[in-house]
């Protein structure tokens with residue numbers, strides 16, 4: 001579905017565009033079909049750089065979170081179904097045109113700006129009011145900047161977007177009684193009556209599992225072992241529990257048993273597959289609690305289906321999230337009003353900047369006209385004048401030069417609505 005909100009004037013926001021898949025339209029596991037799969041940052045950088053150049057995008061910002069994937073880009077090219085189809089078939093060649101067109105939502109112009117403002121202030125989140133999304137968008141932007149994918153237009157947008165989102169969090173009660181995907185998952189974990197001395201394996205040591213660990217400490221779960229791709233982060237996280245830390249590659253040989261596994265990494269493919277799970281499980285027949293907070297899910301489906309598991313994934317949290325939304329509905333309304341003011345403000349700033357850019361050459365062009373008049377066109381006439389008259393002419397020409405520069409600048413400012 002394409003939401004277009006294009007302005008008639010040349011300097012509107014038309015070139016900002018967004019292609020996205022969110023929790024609102026699909027089961028979360030489907031989002032995985034539209035992310036850029038990668039084993040490490042180098043591969044992600046290479047794939048995004050190729051995407052940007054293949055589709056002739058001026059700028060590109062990529063953000064994948066637990067409940068959405070966003071491609072925010074700037075381009076004058078038309079956003080139509082054939083562009084959307086070939087864009088996603090480049091990302092994932094197994095996707096059919098029909099599937100892409102059913103699932104993808106596209107925004108253009110002011111509709112794109114509106115959408116990204118609502119996302120970053122968490123109005124559009126699975127868990128309305130969680131601030132993680134702003135951090136994730138900022139991190140995505142910093143990474144895209146570092147890789148040379150973004151430029152001045154997305155930079156300008158980010159600056160205003162962050163300020164607007166902070167204002168929403170400060171001026172409304174949207175983030176009151178802080179709630180997050182992680183806190184909802186922990187609520188589910190507590191409901192499962194996991195005993196306080198349960199053996200917990202934390203797989204992944206990123207921001208999300210860091211948050212998980214804070215809750216585990218709060219609810220007095222201390223029998224924790226951490227596994228992570230890099231050992232430094234695993235050790236840092238393990239310090240919270242005075243626990244052991246291991247490399248993820250050591251998980252297959254771990255034989256101490258477990259009652260609960262909390263899996264959350266940035267891997268874009270399942271990392272807990274059947275053979276690995278069977279090895280770690282051994283001949284233990286007890287039911288295990290598995291919490292998978294990764295999108296795409298990091299626990300392979302056959303593991304969930306074939307073992308004795310109580311499985312909690314983000315999809316299961318939707319119902320709890322809806323109750324949370326009910327509580328925050330009024331605040332969402334207030335936030336939307338506030339955002340509209342901020343978006344109009346951004347539109348003005350954007351237009352001013354575009355016009356200033358377009359008029360940048362005016363002063364030098366007018367100066368060149370003056371120089372030509374004095375040194376070529378009227379050169380002979382001027383030579384016949386006495387020094388005082390010549391000086392007066394030059395003074396008048398300089399006065400005219402300044403006035404000629406200010407007239408279009410003033411007219412341009414008045415054009416901005």
Ligand SMILES: NC(=O)c1ccc[n+]([C@@H]2O[C@H](COP(=O)([O-])OP(=O)(O)OC[C@H]3O[C@@H](n4cnc5c(N)ncnc54)[C@H](OP(=O)(O)O)[C@@H]3O)[C@@H](O)[C@H]2O)c1
Pocket residue numbers: 038039040064065066067132133136180181182204205206207208209228229230233248264265266267268271293294295296
């Ligand atoms: N932030 C949230 O609010 C939130 C909530 C729910 C779910 N999630 C989901 O949680 C997952 C992780 O997010 P995050 O915010 O914690 O990310 P993060 O802070 O960037 O941490 C990523 C973690 O995953 C590991 N990792 C990355 N790629 C890997 C790979 N190919 N194989 C194995 N390990 C890998 C990293 O290991 P190194 O230390 O070695 O780099 C690191 O421990 C994502 O799927 C996200 O959608 C996030």
